[in-house]
Amino acid sequence: MTKAIYPFQEIEAKWQKAWEERRVFHAFDDPQKKKYYCLEMYPYPSGRIHMGHVRNYTIGDVISRFKFMKGLNVLHPIGWDALGMPAENAAIQHGVHPQKWTLDNIGHMRTQLKRLGYSYDWSREINTCLPEYYKWNQWIFLKMFERGLAFRKKSWVNWCPQCRTVLANEQAAGGACWRCDSVVEQKEMDHWFLKITAYARELLEGHGILEKWPEHVLLMQKNWIGESEGALLSFPLENSSLSIDVFTTRIDTIYGATFLLLSPEHPFSQELIVDRKDRAGIQDWIGRSIREARMKRRPGEEERVGVDTGKKVINPFSGEKIPVWIANYILMDYGTGAVMAVPAHDQRDFEFALKYGLTIRVVVVPEENPGFTGPLEKAFEGEGVLVDSGPFSGLKSSPAMEEMAEYARQKGFGRKSTVYRLRDWGISRQRYWGTPIPILYCAKCGTVGVPYKDLPVELPSNVTFTGEEGSPLEKVPEFVNAVCPKCGGKARRETDTMDTFFDSSWYFFRYTTPHESSSPFDPRISSYWLPVDLYIGGVEHAILHLIYSRFFTLVLRDLGFTTIAEPFPHYLAQGMVTKDGAAMSKSRGNVVDPDDMLREYGADALRLFILFASPPEKEFAWAEEGIEGCFRFLNRVWLVVEENKDVFMEESRLWSAPAGQAGEASMLLQKRIHQTIRKVGEDIEKRFHLNTAISSVMELYNLIRRVKDTLKQNQEGREILRLALESLIILLSPFTPHLCEELWERTGHKELLARFPWPAYDPELAKEEKVTVIVQVNGKLRDKFEAEAGISEEDMRLRALQLERIRALVAGREVKKVICVDNKLVNIVV
Numbered sequence: 001m002t003k004a005i006y007p008f009q010e011i012e013a014k015w016q017k018a019w020e021e022r023r024v025f026h027a028f029d030d031p032q033k034k035k036y037y038c039l040e041m042y043p044y045p046s047g048r049i050h051m052g053h054v055r056n057y058t059i060g061d062v063i064s065r066f067k068f069m070k071g072l073n074v075l076h077p078i079g080w081d082a083l084g085m086p087a088e089n090a091a092i093q094h095g096v097h098p099q100k101w102t103l104d105n106i107g108h109m110r111t112q113l114k115r116l117g118y119s120y121d122w123s124r125e126i127n128t129c130l131p132e133y134y135k136w137n138q139w140i141f142l143k144m145f146e147r148g149l150a151f152r153k154k155s156w157v158n159w160c161p162q163c164r165t166v167l168a169n170e171q172a173a174g175g176a177c178w179r180c181d182s183v184v185e186q187k188e189m190d191h192w193f194l195k196i197t198a199y200a201r202e203l204l205e206g207h208g209i210l211e212k213w214p215e216h217v218l219l220m221q222k223n224w225i226g227e228s229e230g231a232l233l234s235f236p237l238e239n240s241s242l243s244i245d246v247f248t249t250r251i252d253t254i255y256g257a258t259f260l261l262l263s264p265e266h267p268f269s270q271e272l273i274v275d276r277k278d279r280a281g282i283q284d285w286i287g288r289s290i291r292e293a294r295m296k297r298r299p300g301e302e303e304r305v306g307v308d309t310g311k312k313v314i315n316p317f318s319g320e321k322i323p324v325w326i327a328n329y330i331l332m333d334y335g336t337g338a339v340m341a342v343p344a345h346d347q348r349d350f351e352f353a354l355k356y357g358l359t360i361r362v363v364v365v366p367e368e369n370p371g372f373t374g375p376l377e378k379a380f381e382g383e384g385v386l387v388d389s390g391p392f393s394g395l396k397s398s399p400a401m402e403e404m405a406e407y408a409r410q411k412g413f414g415r416k417s418t419v420y421r422l423r424d425w426g427i428s429r430q431r432y433w434g435t436p437i438p439i440l441y442c443a444k445c446g447t448v449g450v451p452y453k454d455l456p457v458e459l460p461s462n463v464t465f466t467g468e469e470g471s472p473l474e475k476v477p478e479f480v481n482a483v484c485p486k487c488g489g490k491a492r493r494e495t496d497t498m499d500t501f502f503d504s505s506w507y508f509f510r511y512t513t514p515h516e517s518s519s520p521f522d523p524r525i526s527s528y529w530l531p532v533d534l535y536i537g538g539v540e541h542a543i544l545h546l547i548y549s550r551f552f553t554l555v556l557r558d559l560g561f562t563t564i565a566e567p568f569p570h571y572l573a574q575g576m577v578t579k580d581g582a583a584m585s586k587s588r589g590n591v592v593d594p595d596d597m598l599r600e601y602g603a604d605a606l607r608l609f610i611l612f613a614s615p616p617e618k619e620f621a622w623a624e625e626g627i628e629g630c631f632r633f634l635n636r637v638w639l640v641v642e643e644n645k646d647v648f649m650e651e652s653r654l655w656s657a658p659a660g661q662a663g664e665a666s667m668l669l670q671k672r673i674h675q676t677i678r679k680v681g682e683d684i685e686k687r688f689h690l691n692t693a694i695s696s697v698m699e700l701y702n703l704i705r706r707v708k709d710t711l712k713q714n715q716e717g718r719e720i721l722r723l724a725l726e727s728l729i730i731l732l733s734p735f736t737p738h739l740c741e742e743l744w745e746r747t748g749h750k751e752l753l754a755r756f757p758w759p760a761y762d763p764e765l766a767k768e769e770k771v772t773v774i775v776q777v778n779g780k781l782r783d784k785f786e787a788e789a790g791i792s793e794e795d796m797r798l799r800a801l802q803l804e805r806i807r808a809l810v811a812g813r814e815v816k817k818v819i820c821v822d823n824k825l826v827n828i829v830v
Helices: 006-019 051-069 085-094 099-115 131-146 169-175 196-209 215-225 252-258 267-272 279-296 347-356 397-411 521-530 544-558 594-600 603-612 624-642 644-648 664-687 690-711 715-731 738-745 791-800 804-810
Strands: 035-040 072-073 148-161 165-167 185-194 228-237 243-250 259-262 305-315 323-325 336-343 413-419 437-440 446-449 481-483 492-493 534-538 571-573 577-579 770-777 780-788 817-821 825-829
Touching: 006 099, 006 169, 006 603, 035 051, 035 323, 035 594, 051 072, 051 228, 051 571, 051 577, 051 594, 051 603, 051 664, 051 715, 072 603, 072 791, 085 099, 099 196, 099 594, 131 148, 131 446, 131 544, 148 169, 169 603, 169 644, 169 715, 185 279, 196 215, 196 544, 215 544, 228 252, 228 305, 243 252, 259 305, 259 347, 267 279, 279 323, 336 347, 347 544, 397 413, 437 624, 594 603, 603 624, 603 690, 603 738, 624 715, 624 738, 644 715, 664 690, 664 715, 690 715, 690 791, 715 738, 738 817, 770 804, 780 791, 780 804, 791 804, 791 817, 791 825
Parallel strands: 035 072, 035 534, 259 323, 534 571, 770 825
Antiparallel strands: 148 165, 148 185, 228 243, 228 413, 259 336, 305 323, 437 446, 437 492, 481 492, 770 780, 817 825
16 A cells, blocks of 8 residues: 555544534525535435445535535535334344434444535435424325325235335336345235326426436336327127226227236126136136236236136127136236237237137238238237228228227227326335324224324334334334324324335425425425436436436425426436446445545545546446555645645736746646646536546646646746646545645645635637547557647556546456557557
8 A cells, every 4th residue: 555645634634624614515595696406315324334325425526516616506415314124124133223223323424424525514414214304204295195196095015025014116126125135925905105197297298308317217217107108998798788998009900809808906807707616716816816917017927827707898899709818917007907919919919819729810911011811920010001900991000090099989989098107106114114104094084184283293212123014103002092183083093104215205305494394395495496406326216216206396396385397407327336346235245345445545535536437427346456546646746736835935826827928838737727627627517527527637737747847947937837736736626625625725825725716717728739549459459539739648548548448448457568659549558
C-alpha cells in the first residue's frame, strides 16, 4: 500500500464537522431561486452500508455538489426504508425487538454515510418505522379506501413459507420469493389490495414523457403492465341462459375456434362439473393445477394438460357448438380467464388439439399462398387472408378485425376491448414490523376505517416473536380488541400490516416538508421542489418501486395534493458492483467492506475510485489496485499544490487571464484550463460521464506537473500556474471534497470551497484541436478515441486503458507495456 503523504483521516473529520456545523447543505424553500432535487433511493437499515450504496450515493453527491456550486437551490435528502421482514427475523433469531435492531442499525449506517462526506441535508432525515411517518401511510390508505382504491377480497395469494407472509405478484416473479428465494406457495385468503389497475392506461401513457429513462426500464414496465387490444366476446352455454366471456386479440380467427378453454381458477371450472360422477377427481386436479400454474406464472413452462367438462358453448359467429375444456396453461391473470382455442393459429392450442384429438381448422392463410389448405406441421400465427370465415372470407386480417368487432357490437354479443396483464397490488402482510392497516371489523357496521383523528394506529411493543404462522399482532388482545367508531360496539382491529413498498411509494414527497404535522406533506412547498430532477437507483427496482411510486403520484394528484403526474422525469439506473466476476455478496465471500477502505485509503480515494473505473450506468468491477491508484493520485495532487503554494502568496486576479503575450507553456496550460472546465462541467451536467470527467482532471494535473517549473520562471507564468492549481482543486472538489477543501484553505482562501461558484470558461480558449488516436492490443487495431492535439503520452495511455472495449480485452491479462506514439497511436502489449 502507498504511504499516505497527506493526513486524510484528520482532514476528512475536520471538514465533515465544518460542513455540518455551518449547515452548508441545508436546503431552504425559496421559490425565487431555481431548484434542483437530487435523490438516491434510500437504504434499508440492514446494519452496514455496502459498495452498492457507496456507488449510488457518491454519484448523487457529485451531481448535488456540482449543482450547488452552479448556484442552484439543491435539495439532497436521505432517510431510511426501515420497516420490513429482516428486522422481524432478527427478533425471532436473536431475541431483540425489531425497533431496537432497526434504530441501532440506523445509528451505525448514519455514521458511515457521514464518514463519506455526503452533502445530505440531515435536517430532513425520515425514518419510515416511526409513527410520525407511518401515520401518513395510514392516512393515504384511508383516502384510497374512501375512493374504492383500497379493497379487501378473498383471493389466491403468493405465500412465502420462509418469510411466513404474502407476496405481491411482482415479489414472486418466477415462483421465488424476492427476499429469500424460497419457492412460493399458493394460499386462498382474505387480502387487501390497491386498485393500481385503474391507472394502467395512464401508467403506460406516462412513458411518453419519460424521455430521460433507460429504454430497457421502460420496456420492462411496458411488458409488466402488458396492454393488449382486441375484442370481448360472449359464447352462450348450450341449454343455458349463461355465457362465457372471452377476450381475444385475434377475432379474425374466430371461425377456426374449435373448442373453448377455461383457467382452472375460472368460476365456471367448478360450475360446469357439478353433475360429473368424477367431480372429486377433477376438483383435485383443478386444485393442483392452480398451485402449479401460479408458482410458474410463465405460460409455456408446463406440460399442457386438460379436462373435458362435457359441456359446450356456441360460437357467436358461426353458430357451431364447441366443447369446453379446462386447461392448466390458461391463467386467470390475463383477460377473462377463458380463451377461444384456435389450434390452426396458436401453437399452444395446436399442441393441445393434437394431444386430445380435437379439430384443427385453417381460417387464415398467408397472402403469398392463398390456396393453402393444409395439413399443418405447426400453427400459422401470422396475419393473412381469411378463408372459410363466412361473409368475412377474402378479407385481410387487419380490416377483418375491425369489421368483425363492429359486427359483434351491432349484434350485441361483443365489443372492442383493452385488457392489461397488470394485477391489483396485494398489500396485506402477516407480519408485525410494518404499518398497521387502519381498519376495524364490526359485526353491525361491517368494515370501518379508523377515524383520522385516531391516527396513527401504533404498533404495540409487548409482542412475542415466535416465527409461527400468522401475524404476531393477532396474539395481542389489547391491539385486536377495539371499539367501533360508528356504533360504539365491539370491533376487531385488522392485524395485517402493509407491504413496505407502500412506505417508499411516496417518501420523496415527505422530504419536501418532513416535519409537517397536519398532512403527509405541504402541497404548496412540495410544488416548488417536485418533481425530483434526478432519481438514482438500481434497475432491480424498475417494476416494483418505480411503478408503485408513479401510481401513488397519480393518486395524490387526483386527491388534489400535487399537480405532477410523473415523480421522476429523469432516472439514472446505476450498474451493480462486482468482484471476481460476480455481484458482491456475503454468500459468495467476495464482499469488500467500505469501512476497511475508509481506514486504509480514506473517503476521497474510495469516492474517486468508485466513480473512475466505469460510467455510472455500467457494471463496476472492484479491484484493489484501482483504489490504490486513486490514492496515489490524490497524494500527488497534495504534493503539487503544497510544493507550489508560493504562487498563492502573490497578488493575482482570480479567474482572469494574465495581461501580455503568454509563452507557449502558458498558452498551452491556459487553454487546457478552459477546456477542462468545459469538459468536466458537460460530463457531469449533460452526460453523467463522471469517469471521463475525472480523466480530464487527471490530464490537467499531468500538464501542470509537466510545465510548472517552466511557468514559475516569470510572473505571467506564475499567475497561470496559480489559476491552473485553483482550477484543479475546484474541478476535483465534487469528487474528493475533503482534500480539496483542505487545499483550498491551505492556499489562502477564506470562504468554503463548497460554497464557491463553479468557474466559467472562455469558449474561444476552450476550443480543442482534435486528433484521432488509434488503440492497438498486441499490434492489432481494437479501438480509437478523439483527443485534443498535444495530449501527453501518459494521458494517451490513461485514455486508452479506460476505453470499455479495451478494458474487456485486457481483463485478467498482464499488461506488459504500453507503447505510445505522439498524438497518433497507443499499442498495449499483453
